[in-house]
Amino acid sequence: MARSSFASPGVIPTSLERQYQATERFHVLQASKGISLQTRLLQQKRRFSIRDSEAFVSTAIAPNGRVAVATPSEVRLYNIECQNLNKDVTPTASVRLKLLSKGESVRAVAISDDLLAVVTHRRLMVYEYQETGNIEDNSLPEVRIDQKASWTPRSLSILQVDATDPDQSAAAWIAVGGEGVNGVRLYQYSRRPCWTALRDCHLTLKCPRNTGLVKSVGFSTFVRMNFLFIFAVTSENQVACWSVHAQGLGKLPSPLAVSYCDVLTVVAGAGRPVSMSLPPHDVNATQNPSPHRGDITGVNIFESPSERPYIFVAINQEHGSQLMRSFIAPLGAPVSRWRSLPGNTTGRQSLSAAATRNGRFLVVVEDGALKLLTLRGAFGGGLTCSDRTVEWASSLKETAKDMCAISLSVKESLGCIEITGVDGRGHVFSARASVPGMPVTAPPSLTIGGFTMAELHGDQVVPTVPELCGKEISQAPRVDSTVRASSGGVEVMLGR
Template sequence: MNAGFQAVGGEGESGVKLFRYKYTTGWNAENNRTTLSCPRNTGAIKVVGFSPHRSDILYGPMAFALSTGNRLYCWNVGRSSWPRSPTRLGPSWYVDCNSSGSGGALRDEITNAAFVISPIGKPHILCTVNHRPGSHLPPTFIVPVDTLEYNPQSLRQQMNPIPDSVVGSSVLAGTASRNGRFLIVLEENGHNDYNMKLLTIRGAHTGGLTCSATGMLSWAVRLRVTNTLATKVSIFIQEQNAALEIIAIDGQGHIVHSRISVPEMLQDQPRPLPPLIHEAPYELAVPD
């Protein structure tokens, strides 16, 4: 690989800058850069990232961002847009996660976001939520990136909350395995009391993705997180043969490491799976 992207978050409707780097004798920035526009964004961009490297991803490589106002954005940043890249690129999909009714979400309530690609290549966004009293924002949820849907209410209806039997109300961070089979989330149970959870991704009854309590694993971790540092918690998953290596780093530099046995899982081998009968008409289920 001799080229790469870097996305930098800022504020307002010109909230993300995309830079391209090329490797010759070292990594060198190219002169052209692209502004990824964030319509109706009045806050700052708190999370920015890219889709995992999967050749089967629908729509191709994407960048995504989360704002402090609970708005999500995705842009198609496939290599076909370079070198004649536009100076400004509008989102191919975006959603205001706040309720359209009288009650809304509280600013900065979505603590983190991560890209999820299902086993058949459909893109989704996982949003972890620190749910607060009086908020109308759903608990931690997964929303499909549907570039053919533009109606704000329809987009919000596609947000699939993970059941409260699976995750609690205060989830600070999360990420997905590259093969689209597992989520890792970090929960706060009390003052300086945190749990990591491994969840199996499944097809939801109404379409899209969710998780169930079946096969869930939970263990305590020694991390230090404050509300202002929640988005600085980084979680990484490395897939190996029959195992997942999990590393989490908090905003103060504390590192925890876990290794989870996953029998019969092959390294970097995502593949289509048969759907649950009558339960997942739009997504393929992920068995135990």
């Protein structure tokens, strides 16, 4: 197996390597602990809190503070920001779904400032929930998504951005992951002036290495030069990322040529994945796997204050898992650029995580606690966390492992951070931290409308960075990991 030149002494770094090693220089802001509130969600008809034995199959929080939760047959909306959190929160609306068969039920929900997305075993349904009247009366055409029972949807995410374009005032993308297809299905919507699903504008992002199901999907917190990133987490603890470029509304689908994106420091092509592999710290763990694997519980792709893209992966190491600790790295970086978070800042069991849009803070949910971590430049390049953390006691808990039920929202205000969390048992947590001098980052937006999509297959992925052998892996520092990279996106594989 070929050795990676990145780990060899005396090798002159390439321009891409130098970007990964670039020193982050920005003023580190100090956060101080503010007030926190904990409450619960009320059911719509029965005026009592949800019992611990009852759980939602999915939760989601919009940037505007709206919360969506789903049971197998119903979706409920709550307006957290407009209610007194000293009391239990009452729902503002609900959608009772008309299921097509006994085998159909709600799998996941996602919510943006304007749109509510619901995916079942068979269908993707989208509603303009901000419009007057019943939510069911403001639905967009549903999509039959199960491909004649050959694919079962499992996870869902939505990104809505403003657009400075004469053809549309906003755009939205909905990503759906599942089992039976090694990839993610992506759909585009446009507001001009009403929300419309763009006809035939959908894409399958292929995961050629994936042998499991896609248990969660998501989007980057930024859109840079009309590029955005989409990621997927599989049941095999793989993270696949793709870059998608907005080219122009209504153009015929055709793949973008692979190009170098200097701003994002990633070799990026539309829908083309870059693959990376993270082995465990102990190379023998792959030969004698632990029965308790642990899980990836959160992924965030964000920009640092220097406008460099990073990926943060939160990991639950419960039951003696051999997985590395939660880590942060430049997006697409090779070999030793992966840094585990300092052990004195987080524990081994991260249940969920989020990054601020300005790239200055991370939020991590642990068992019984919620932590705010301050990001700073690391020695030798990249980012790490300051030793000083802000911590609150938290009621947020995990439910079943097959439920993506803990959702986080981190809102930047002038001089403060507001954090909201909700879990699958209806617990609501809200906290505020004071951050003097912190600016507010503008939400992501497009300068042109739409983007071009086409289906890509595994044979279009060409490896460009060789794979490290076991000897190099065993000699690597514990904070580091091994990476295989190819042109255009990112796939991270954590071993047993």
